[in-house]
Amino acid sequence: xxxxxxxxxxxxxVLLEGGNTRFSLWAPDAQTVSVELEDGARWPxxxxxxxxxxxxxxxxxxxxxxxxxxxxxxVPDPASRAQLGDVHGPSLVVDxxxxxxxxxxxxxxxxxxxxxxxxxxxxxxxxxxxxxxLPALAELGITAIELMPxxxxxxxxxxxxxxxxxxxxxxxxxxxxxxxELVDSAHGHGLMVFLDVVYNHFGPDGNFLxxxxxxxxxxxxxxxxxxxxxxxxxxxxxFFIDSALLWLQEYRFDGLRLDAVHAIHDKDxxxxxxxxxxxxxxxxxxxxxxxxxxxxxxxxxxxxxxTAQWNDDVHHALHVLLTGEAEGYYADYQDEPTRLxxxxxxxxxxxxxxxxxxxxxxxxxxxxxxPSAFVLFLQNHDQIxxxxxGERLSALADxxxxxxxxxxxxxxxxxxxxxxxEEFAARQPFLYFTDHHGELAEAVRSGRRNEFxxxxxxxDPASRAxxxxxxxEATFAxxxxxxxxxxxxxxxxxxxxxxxxxxxxxxxxxxxxxxxxALGAEVLGAGALRARWRLGDGQVLRIELNLAAxxxxxxxxxxARLLFESREAxxxxxAGLLAPRLAQVxxxxxxxx
Numbered sequence: 001x002x003x004x005x006x007x008x009x010x011x012x013x014v015l016l017e018g019g020n021t022r023f024s025l026w027a028p029d030a031q032t033v034s035v036e037l038e039d040g041a042r043w044p045x046x047x048x049x050x051x052x053x054x055x056x057x058x059x060x061x062x063x064x065x066x067x068x069x070x071x072x073x074x075v076p077d078p079a080s081r082a083q084l085g086d087v088h089g090p091s092l093v094v095d096x097x098x099x100x101x102x103x104x105x106x107x108x109x110x111x112x113x114x115x116x117x118x119x120x121x122x123x124x125x126x127x128x129x130x131x132x133x134l135p136a137l138a139e140l141g142i143t144a145i146e147l148m149p150x151x152x153x154x155x156x157x158x159x160x161x162x163x164x165x166x167x168x169x170x171x172x173x174x175x176x177x178x179x180x181e182l183v184d185s186a187h188g189h190g191l192m193v194f195l196d197v198v199y200n201h202f203g204p205d206g207n208f209l210x211x212x213x214x215x216x217x218x219x220x221x222x223x224x225x226x227x228x229x230x231x232x233x234x235x236x237x238x239f240f241i242d243s244a245l246l247w248l249q250e251y252r253f254d255g256l257r258l259d260a261v262h263a264i265h266d267k268d269x270x271x272x273x274x275x276x277x278x279x280x281x282x283x284x285x286x287x288x289x290x291x292x293x294x295x296x297x298x299x300x301x302x303x304x305x306x307t308a309q310w311n312d313d314v315h316h317a318l319h320v321l322l323t324g325e326a327e328g329y330y331a332d333y334q335d336e337p338t339r340l341x342x343x344x345x346x347x348x349x350x351x352x353x354x355x356x357x358x359x360x361x362x363x364x365x366x367x368x369x370x371p372s373a374f375v376l377f378l379q380n381h382d383q384i385x386x387x388x389x390g391e392r393l394s395a396l397a398d399x400x401x402x403x404x405x406x407x408x409x410x411x412x413x414x415x416x417x418x419x420x421x422e423e424f425a426a427r428q429p430f431l432y433f434t435d436h437h438g439e440l441a442e443a444v445r446s447g448r449r450n451e452f453x454x455x456x457x458x459x460d461p462a463s464r465a466x467x468x469x470x471x472x473e474a475t476f477a478x479x480x481x482x483x484x485x486x487x488x489x490x491x492x493x494x495x496x497x498x499x500x501x502x503x504x505x506x507x508x509x510x511x512x513x514x515x516x517x518a519l520g521a522e523v524l525g526a527g528a529l530r531a532r533w534r535l536g537d538g539q540v541l542r543i544e545l546n547l548a549a550x551x552x553x554x555x556x557x558x559x560a561r562l563l564f565e566s567r568e569a570x571x572x573x574x575a576g577l578l579a580p581r582l583a584q585v586x587x588x589x590x591x592x593x
Contacts, residue, residue: 011024012081020059022054023054025045027067029215036068060093079239099184115143117418120430122172130145141502142191148196159433195256210227217229245277248287255288259292262293270304290306291306296352299364314341314377315376318337321338321527332351346520370516371517377409391429394425407585416505427485428478429478434470517534519532524554527546546583551572560587562584564584
């Protein structure tokens with residue numbers, strides 16, 4: 001009988017009662033498969049229907065093993081629960097009961113209480129350093145940390161999206177028990193923990209599935225990372241769904257952020273994943289599934305088991321308004337950024353079926369969705385790391401305008417997300433970093449630099465040569481935020497702003513967010529708008545935002561209590577004007593009915 005083991009689906013090595021381990025591998029292209037143990041002994045696996053190979057062996061937790069396939073391949077377990085060293089090393093049998101949970105009764109928090117803090121484990125200094133920062137994050141007003149992908153990747157450093165073993169936490173960060181300690185410690189501080197998972201592709205080094213399970217992929221659907229994963233096959237669906245369940249059940253994560261699901265062509269897989277997750281997790285636990293989806297598929301956000309989606313439209317419109325940049329994907333927002341931002345605040349997505357710069361319709365109507373269905377951010381790993389030099393917004397935008405945008409981020413009724421170091425305006429960049437070698441390293445280096453050839457600042461080859469080398473250790477070192485800087489006066493002012501805004505969110509808005517609905521948004525001028533939402537108790541939240549350099553007339557507005565303004569603007573307000581580079585937030589009383 002199996003040890004009660006969350007995520008113990010058919011794939012991989014599962015510890016059994018009595019000390020044995022069951023090994024299962026889907027290898028439909030193989031003729032013979034053996035389990036090779038650390039002493040060199042090979043144990044033949046029995047072929048089963050559908051391309052499966054299985055074996056039960058007298059070995060327990062800590063056993064090192066590989067699979068030997070047709071006497072031509074020696075590969076790690078694609079469902080390895082842990083690796084010894086790296087993706088090319090042996091896999092390890094893991095005892096899911098080895099860690100003793102200190103807070104086993106934790107059941108999560110409701111979604112409307114979420115304030116996300118995205119971080120990279122390696123750049124933060126590892127699990128223990130994050131544990132040390134948890135009290136400060138909780139005191140700031142953060143209610144959830146979100147870890148960038150942890151799946152085992154090649155080398156000692158990677159920004160996370162080159163993972164190849166989606167069941168195994170990266171060995172260079174520590175053993176599985178260290179990750180569980182981080183999750184457990186966060187729960188002890190009242191913090192949820194989310195994990196970013198990548199189920200749309202594998203990294204370029206260390207994935208051998210195509211060698212013995214070619215049916216895992218489909219050549220008729222190319223992606224930026226190669227042939228698409230074939231989610232039409234149940235074995236493939238189970239492979240990733242069991243991975244999701246592993247993180248949620250065995251590691252007790254409170255939710256998952258699914259990376260770039262627009263690259264998953266078979267959307268039925270997403271629906272099946274959500275159904276099976278919610279059916280498998282205890283009914284009294286709060287579990288949240290969040291999407292990144294460039295398709296703006298609003299239909300996935302109502303009754304499909306997904307809680308919310310990252311709203312890139314809000315970020316892109318705000319970024320254009322704050323920086324004036326209009327290259328790359330910002331080109332879709334350069335003509336009417338204020339109108340598009342207003343539409344996001346009133347209806348969710350800016351693009352709801354309109355043509356994008358690629359000449360194809362993008363998005364679905366979203367006005368029927370609650371504000372909580374959208375995660376807002378001014379910065380995240382993509383929007384900083386996808387820049388050639390990884391600059392943070394504090395290096396690109398006017399400080400007063402950025403304060404105003406931050407006010408919108410933290411006091412709007414959508415779910416806010418911060419990126420590590422944002423709360424004190426960290427000056428360190430966040431660059432794209434890897435640890436590849438040889439030809440792959442050169443291909444990644446050249447590909448990274450050529451990616452920016454169409455940008456005005458990098459059309460000259462010499463300027464592209466200055467883009468940091470992803471494989472250089474210095475690139476990773478430069479991407480680590482310096483938290484000691486938070487005490488310096490200019491950084492402390494930003495930290496105080498975030499703390500004040502989050503205190504207001506907790507005290508004034510969070511209790512009223514359930515049942516909130518948008519009442520519309522109007523453009524007041526270039527870079528300026530007014531948006532209103534009816535809160536759960538009938539009061540109306542009103543935010544007036546002006547990111548431009550001049551004053552604008554406000555027009556008539558209902559009497560209201562001033563909740564916050566991003567800088568002193570009393571004179572302009574009394575004159576019926578909206579001061580430049582300002583956000584002001586009001587609560588209007590509920591209608592008397």
